[in-house]
Amino acid sequence: MSKGDQSKGVKMICPSCGVEMNYHADKLDYTAALTEPNKIDPELGGILDEVHTCPKCGRTDVRKTD
Amino acid sequence: MDGARPVFIPVILGTPRQGRMSEHVARFVLGEVSKREGVETELIDIRNISIPVTDAGENVKEAKLSETIMRADALVIVVPEYNHGYPGLLKHVLDTNLKEYIHKAVGICGVSAGGFGGTRVIQNLLPVMRELGLVTIFWDGNFSSVQNIFDTSGNLVDQAYIKRIDKFLKELIWMAKVLRYGREKVPLE
Numbered sequence: 001m002s003k004g005d006q007s008k009g010v011k012m013i014c015p016s017c018g019v020e021m022n023y024h025a026d027k028l029d030y031t032a033a034l035t036e037p038n039k040i041d042p043e044l045g046g047i048l049d050e051v052h053t054c055p056k057c058g059r060t061d062v063r064k065t066d
Numbered sequence: 067m068d069g070a071r072p073v074f075i076p077v078i079l080g081t082p083r084q085g086r087m088s089e090h091v092a093r094f095v096l097g098e099v100s101k102r103e104g105v106e107t108e109l110i111d112i113r114n115i116s117i118p119v120t121d122a123g124e125n126v127k128e129a130k131l132s133e134t135i136m137r138a139d140a141l142v143i144v145v146p147e148y149n150h151g152y153p154g155l156l157k158h159v160l161d162t163n164l165k166e167y168i169h170k171a172v173g174i175c176g177v178s179a180g181g182f183g184g185t186r187v188i189q190n191l192l193p194v195m196r197e198l199g200l201v202t203i204f205w206d207g208n209f210s211s212v213q214n215i216f217d218t219s220g221n222l223v224d225q226a227y228i229k230r231i232d233k234f235l236k237e238l239i240w241m242a243k244v245l246r247y248g249r250e251k252v253p254l255e
Contacts, residue, residue, distance in 0.1 A: 022249065022250050022251060022252070022253055023253055023254055024169060024248060024249050024252060024253060024254050025168050025169055025199070025254060026254060027164075027165070027168060027199060029164075031123060031124075049165065051165060051168045051169070051199075053169075053249035053250050054250070055250035055251060057071075058071065058137065058139075058246065058249070058250065059136065060136060060165055060166065060168065060249070061165070062165045
């Protein structure tokens with residue numbers, strides 16, 4: 001998924017129950033940046049993970065922004 | 067928030083040490099959580115989690131633990147104070163997950179043989195909680211001189227802890243519900 005997807009309103013779909021997930025957090029991953037340096041956000045210094053949670057089952061999933 | 071789904075708050079026993087008094091604390095807290103209507107719980111004993119020591123972090127994720135943390139709305143961490151710090155194995159276990167913790171509540175019960183009830187280990191653990199994405203509550207459990215709180219069978223002797231843990235759990239459950247609502251309904255804008 002590209003960094004622009006979330007801003008265009010492209011929701012993540014829960015793989016367990018098929019409903020749209022709620023995007024509620026951004027979390028920087030510094031460890032992943034060591035193995036995927038091309039994905040590092042130059043202003044933040046790490047790879048940004050979008051955190052999404054399903055309102056039906058509570059499952060949480062992340063989507064890395066490019 | 068899906069009211070039909072119980073709030074799930076596992077209790078983590080944060081030391082593998084033989085003869086650990088923290089186990090009495092963890093079982094006591096587990097019992098108190100179990101009495102709460104609409105709340106489910108289970109014990110996570112880090113002694114029973116099989117994680118290699120030849121690697122660390124999410125590379126050594128253990129499937130059952132991750133699933134349990136994923137399902138959780140909050141955590142109770144029962145942690146003894148060893149040399150003013152927390153057990154290394156606890157940190158090793160906690161570090162195997164990350165996204166599973168984000169925007170969930172955590173309450174910490176410190177355990178000590180001395181008089182400070184683990185206040186130092188709780189203070190040392192707070193920055194770790196923050197970085198993991200957990201939201202800490204302003205109530206702690208402080209089990210000082212733990213050898214005097216329980217009898218040899220692990221039964222609670224000092225009944226004052228019932229009221230203290232009641233306050234602790236009330237706040238933790240409130241925070242767990244609020245954060246579940248937030249995770250499921252409040253978008254990041």
